[in-house]
Amino acid sequence: MNLMIIKRSSLPQSLLSHIPPKISQIWLQIVQTPTKTSTMTPAIKTTHIDRTAHEPRDNSLHELLITTITPITPAIRLFHLTPSQPSQPPISFLPGQWVDLYYPPFPSCQKPGGFTITSPPSHPHMELAVQQSPLNPPAAYLWQDPSTLLHTPVRIRIGGSFTYPPQILSRPSEQQPLLSSPRSSSTPPNFKKLVLVAGGVGINPLISILSHISTTRPQPEITLLYSLKDPNSKIQSGDTSQALFLDRIINLFSNQNDPLKGNIKLFLTTTGGPTNTNNISTNEIATKNLSIPFEKRRISLSDVSNAIGEHKDDVAVYICGVPSMTDQFVDGLTSPSPQGLGIDKSRVLCEKWW
Numbered sequence: 065m066n067l068m069i070i071k072r073s074s075l076p077q078s079l080l081s082h083i084p085p086k087i088s089q090i091w092l093q094i095v096q097t098p099t100k101t102s103t104m105t106p107a108i109k110t111t112h113i114d115r116t117a118h119e120p121r122d123n124s125l126h127e128l129l130i131t132t133i134t135p136i137t138p139a140i141r142l143f144h145l146t147p148s149q150p151s152q153p154p155i156s157f158l159p160g161q162w163v164d165l166y167y168p169p170f171p172s173c174q175k176p177g178g179f180t181i182t183s184p185p186s187h188p189h190m191e192l193a194v195q196q197s198p199l200n201p202p203a204a205y206l207w208q209d210p211s212t213l214l215h216t217p218v219r220i221r222i223g224g225s226f227t228y229p230p231q232i233l234s235r236p237s238e239q240q241p242l243l244s245s246p247r248s249s250s251t252p253p254n255f256k257k258l259v260l261v262a263g264g265v266g267i268n269p270l271i272s273i274l275s276h277i278s279t280t281r282p283q284p285e286i287t288l289l290y291s292l293k294d295p296n297s298k299i300q301s302g303d304t305s306q307a308l309f310l311d312r313i314i315n316l317f318s319n320q321n322d323p324l325k326g327n328i329k330l331f332l333t334t335t336g337g338p339t340n341t342n343n344i345s346t347n348e349i350a351t352k353n354l355s356i357p358f359e360k361r362r363i364s365l366s367d368v369s370n371a372i373g374e375h376k377d378d379v380a381v382y383i384c385g386v387p388s389m390t391d392q393f394v395d396g397l398t399s400p401s402p403q404g405l406g407i408d409k410s411r412v413l414c415e416k417w418w
C-alpha cells in the first residue's frame with residue numbers, strides 16, 4: 065500500500081477549516097483507479113519531472129531574475145524573467161515549450177515546477193503565467209508576497225515537444241533541432257490551416273505560438289477555439305480584462321496594420337451553469353475592431369471538426385487543456401473513420417497538464 069504524508073502547513077485554508085487544530089499531518093493512501101483503457105493510473109498526482117519524463121529537455125540550466133509580477137486574475141500571475149547580466153545571450157526556445165523552474169535556495173535535490181513560456185522567442189524577457197496552487201511547492205513559492213520575489217533569481221531548463229512549427233510535418237530539409245531558434249520567416253510551413261484548441265490555462269503555450277506567428281511570413285489561416293470560465297458573465301458582456309490573454313489575442317487578430325489571418329471562437333462556462341454541448345445559441349462579443357462569437361457551453365469534437373473543415377490533409381491541430389478534454393479530441397480526430405475523422409496522427413499535437 066502506498067502512503068503519503070501531507071503536513072498541516074501545506075494544506076490550503078479552505079481545507080484547514082475542516083481539520084481540528086491538533087492534527088498536524090494527514091496520511092493519504094494512494095489508490096489505483098482503472099481508466100477507460102483499463103490501465104491503472106495513480107489517483108495522486110506526481111511531480112512535473114515524473115509527468116514529463118518522456119519529453120525532451122535541454123541540458124543547460126539558466127539563471128534569470130524575476131523582474132515583474134502582474135496579477136491577471138485573482139488566481140493567475142504573470143511573471144517576467146530577465147537575464148541577470150545584460151551580456152547574457154538570449155535563451156533559445158521554440159514557441160509552445162515550457163520550463164523546469166527551480167527556486168532558491170537551489171538544493172540539488174529540489175524538484176522543479178513546470179510552467180509554460182507564454183512569450184514568443186523574439187521577446188527580450190521570458191514570460192510565465194502561473195496559477196495559484198498551494199499544494200504545488202513551486203507554484204506556492206511563486207505566490208508569495210511579490211515584494212519578497214522581485215529581483216530574486218530562479219533557474220530554468222527548457223523542455224517539451226508541443227512546439228510550433230510542427231516538426232513532423234516539415235520536409236526533412238526544413239526540420240530543425242528541438243532547441244534552435246524558430247524557423248526563419250522565409251521558410252513556408254508544410255500546412256495551410258492551423259487549429260488551436262485551448263481549455264482554460266491551456267491557452268499558455270498557444271499565446272506564445274500566436275505571438276510568434278504574427279512575426280513570421282507566410283502565415284497559415286488560424287482558427288482558435290478557446291474555452292474559459294465566465295462565472296459572473298463579465299466576458300459575455302464585453303469585459304475581457306480578466307480573461308487570460310484574451311485582450312492580447314484580440315489585438316493580434318484585429319491589429320490594423322498586420323492582423324493574424326483567421327478567427328476566434330469562445331466557449332464560456334459559468335460555474336454550475338450549462339455545459340451541455342447541444343446548446344446551439346451563439347452570441348457575439350463586440351470589441352473595438354472585432355466581433356468574437358461565443359457559445360455558453362464546452363467545446364465539442366464537432367466544433368474542432370468544423371474548424372478543420374476541408375483541411376484534413378493540410379491541417380495542424382494543437383490541443384492543450386485537461387486530460388479529459390485533450391484525450392477525447394485526439395481520439396476523435398485521429399481514429400479511423402467512420403468512428404473518427406482519420407486525421408494523420410502527426411498533424412494532431414496535444415499537451416495535457418493535470
Ligand SMILES: Cc1cc2nc3c(=O)[nH]c(=O)nc-3n(C[C@H](O)[C@H](O)[C@H](O)COP(=O)(O)OP(=O)(O)OC[C@H]3O[C@@H](n4cnc5c(N)ncnc54)[C@H](O)[C@@H]3O)c2cc1C
Nearest residue numbers: 109111175176178179180193194195197199200203268417
Ligand atoms: C507541460 C506542463 C506545462 C504546465 N504549464 C503550466 C503553466 O504555464 N502555468 C501553470 O500555472 N501551471 C502549469 N502546469 C501545471 C503545474 O506544473 C502544476 O501541476 C500546477 O501548479 C498544479 O498543481 P497542483 O496543485 O494540481 O499540484 P500537482 O502538480 O498536481 O501536485 C500534486 C502533489 O504532488 C506533489 N508535488 C508536485 N510537484 C512537486 C514538486 N515540484 N516538489 C514537491 N512536491 C511536488 C505535492 O505534494 C502536490 O500536492 C503545467 C504542467 C505541465 C505538465
